[in-house]
Amino acid sequence: xxxxxxxxxxxxWDEKRIMELLRxxxxxxxxxxxxxxxxxxxxxxxxxxxxLSHDDADDVLQNTFIKAWTGLDNFRGDSLLSTWLFRIAxxxxxxxxxxxxxxxxxDDEVAMGVAAxxxxxxxxxxxxxxxxxxxxxxxxxxRQRQVFNLKYFEEMKYEDMSELLATSVGSLKAxxxxxxxxxxxxxxxxx
Numbered sequence: 001x002x003x004x005x006x007x008x009x010x011x012x013w014d015e016k017r018i019m020e021l022l023r024x025x026x027x028x029x030x031x032x033x034x035x036x037x038x039x040x041x042x043x044x045x046x047x048x049x050x051x052l053s054h055d056d057a058d059d060v061l062q063n064t065f066i067k068a069w070t071g072l073d074n075f076r077g078d079s080l081l082s083t084w085l086f087r088i089a090x091x092x093x094x095x096x097x098x099x100x101x102x103x104x105x106x107d108d109e110v111a112m113g114v115a116a117x118x119x120x121x122x123x124x125x126x127x128x129x130x131x132x133x134x135x136x137x138x139x140x141x142x143r144q145r146q147v148f149n150l151k152y153f154e155e156m157k158y159e160d161m162s163e164l165l166a167t168s169v170g171s172l173k174a175x176x177x178x179x180x181x182x183x184x185x186x187x188x189x190x191x
Contacts, residue, residue: 035068043061087165144176
């Protein structure tokens, strides 16, 4: 019965139905498995664009789902489940970056060059332009990198970003503008 329910929910995503099942303690585990399956790839790439490393992205993703699982009773449903999960992923990513910065491993990685890390990453299959773009994005401050990634790669609207990141649309537009300018300058300096 559980497997059929999971297959049905995966094939026909119905957030209202998922939320009902998440509130039912006897169905919670199966419903959460569907949530994980539904959002894992999207969340992985949101995280990966910030932390760059596949292994680090997997760790942050796992922490995201652990935090979501333990916080289900506190989720009131004021926002979409996707917004709540993306906010948790965002916070976990920023916490990871801050911890890495405090241990200086992140600064060491940036100093050794994003290019070298990307070239050694078996999941990176981009060309020289992609490598330079990733290097330029990695050089941005966390907030600008985050806004750029959401706007450029996810094609997220500023209004949705505002809800996700709990900041004003004007601030997001300014962050994106500064990020684009810095990336453009990065490419001009590569010539």
